[in-house]
Amino acid sequence: MSDRLSVFKTYKLYVGGKFPRSESGRVYEVTTKTSAADAAGKGNWLANAPLASRKDARDAVVAARKAFGGWSGATAYNRGQVLYRVAEMLEGRREQFVREVADAEGLSKPKAAAVVDATIDRWVWYAGWTDKIAQVTGGANPVAGPFFNLSSPEPTGVVAVLAPQESSFLGLVSVLAPVIATGNTAVVVASEKAPLPALSLGEVLATSDVPGGVVNVLSGRTAEIAAPLAAHQDVNAIDLAGADDALARELEIAAADNLKRVLRPQAVDYFETPGTERLTAFLETKTVWHPTGSLGASGSSY
């Protein structure tokens, strides 16, 4: 048995619920992570990942926009169910992700297992937020007049997410889950050096109940894919987690063109339980007024 030839996996992008190769036909080598001290530099070959192009990025935005109406219009309860289903599927594929994370991040199996467990738990944490965030951040405003006045959060739209470079799976889920939990749709650029866990996550999303287009996963050169996303007029927000300072500045300037909401890169310990900042960063507050008809109260009567 030991001389059985293994079957390699062809990793593909995940766009609009489908698994296309890059339209550019390009791939790049993904290797195991080696320590910097390792003079040889290169790790062992793992797979060829798609090297996504600007066109792939634009296609992903189209898919995300198309999915936005349905996903943002779904009930929060439904979104919570769908997200929890993803956690269930991840648990079933736990061994695969342990292997991929160990290779991607140069971790021992037990350490990689701890990362994967934390990631699945993180996904469950966000699954539980879908139907609570509106109550925490919205509510009635006691205006001084005869008006019913309610503020509620709404998703901002299509969010481009540059996944953290070092934390290929826990970091990825920590930035992706809050974006879709609140009803946004996402175009994710995976960690440049370690994209395989992200591409495999696409396979999990495809076989859970997440509608196609809600999450789109691209692999390749972060700077190359991020530039058209930051400048895209139909992208509403961008999370710069995976950009270095110079790239982040450049992208933030491009994002000003249509006043995208920008989440700047910051130092994050992804093992810590997050706050709600990543949920609220991609929410708009809508305030709706209506007369109450209490004509005796102050103010006008219409």
Added chain:
Amino acid sequence: MASAFEYAPAPESRSVVDIAPAYGLFVDGEFTDAADGKVFKTVSPSTEEALSEVAQAGAEDVDRAVKAARKAFEKWSALPGSERAKYLFRIARIIQERSRELAVLETLDNGKPIKETRDADLPLVAAHFFYYAGWADKLDHAGFGASPRPLGVAGQVIPWNFPLLMLAWKIAPALATGNTVVLKPAETTPLSALFFADICRQAGLPRGVVNILPGYGDAGAALVAHPDVNKVAFTGSTAVGKEIARTVAGTRKKLTLELGGKGANIVFDDAPVDQAVEGIVTGIFFNQGQVCCAGSRLLVQESIQDELLDALKRRLATLRLGDPLDKNTDIGAINSAEQLARITALAEQGEAEGAERWSPACELPASGYWFAPTLFTNVTQAHTIARDEIFGPVLSVLTFRTPDEAVAKANNTQYGLSAGIWTEKGSRILAVANKLRAGVVWSNTFNKFDPTSPFGGYKESGFGREGGRHGLEAYLDV
């Protein structure tokens, strides 16, 4: 018919306000000249009379003011919230005491009717300080963590359409949360901010906590770019907002922007017509339409177009344009010659592109900057007057047949600040409000504001919210 309803002039007295011939910058608790000695005149838009000469801040003054604010920040942010609260309550009370004086001053410097400064602006200004005063010692309970910290020095740039109200929106939450402030009022309306400086003095506010720098765009740009400013808040045009967003890119400065709008006021066939007409008038002719959340696009269901437009035109014919200090004036002066030129050019473009222009018979005063209330029909979504913010008393009328079409047309804009819905059907209100991409939706009412109520835009109308609990976030390290 008109003669039976003629009103005698009922001017508010100017004697309640004493405008000095010259004002300095307010830096570190003192009025000072600009470093380079520059001054500019501020005029009354209704008469073109020069009201006062005001020091014009430059980059050097910005630096001095930021240093003063930085120095004051240490003590101010370390004060117990309950003490900061009392300062804000003092300010709120003094504003109430001096509200007639401030209302007249604002009308003189801005050109808007005394009815609006007296009954809308000033009560809201005081209410904002009262509201945020109460937050100062309750920040631990605001939902931003156990002990949220202030950001530091806030650089704030405000527009000329609601000079004192925008100042209140900016300064009240900044001070409540423990920040110090450098504020640049607009060059056409600096006076009420300088009077506010005097209120700070009366309230005994520590020096340097609030600094006021009258000046032009260059002073605003210098303030935004100053390396020791931690927070930038801007209300104004979308073009300038984008420029500011580029300036602060790559820094740690927190940014909130309240920018332009092209609000849709949607009237369904079952709307209460009289109320809708009042709401449309409020929506676009309040403050001569110089309102970012103005309902400048009327979307009327085709089946009631004629009835509604007839009623609207009848109502517009009763609007009184003239002396803003007259208590019966509905439409005051346009804020500046520059703004009047912009409104005029856009209205002419509307005509050139084939829309039909209508105004009630309306005599314009000989001096000052005036524009008659104007209605455009036969407007399509491609017309410039349906897309660009005019920021004047100009209403563009479009029609629709189905609720879906209304929503699609309302959302067909780069902006997303406000919208109005007029219908008696509750489920339709909720369904349409849900689909509108706008930060504020007024149903069966329009242009209502309250300090407890978050206000701000979607899309290119900017980001961040002012007012309410949400308004605190912009000034806290969260």
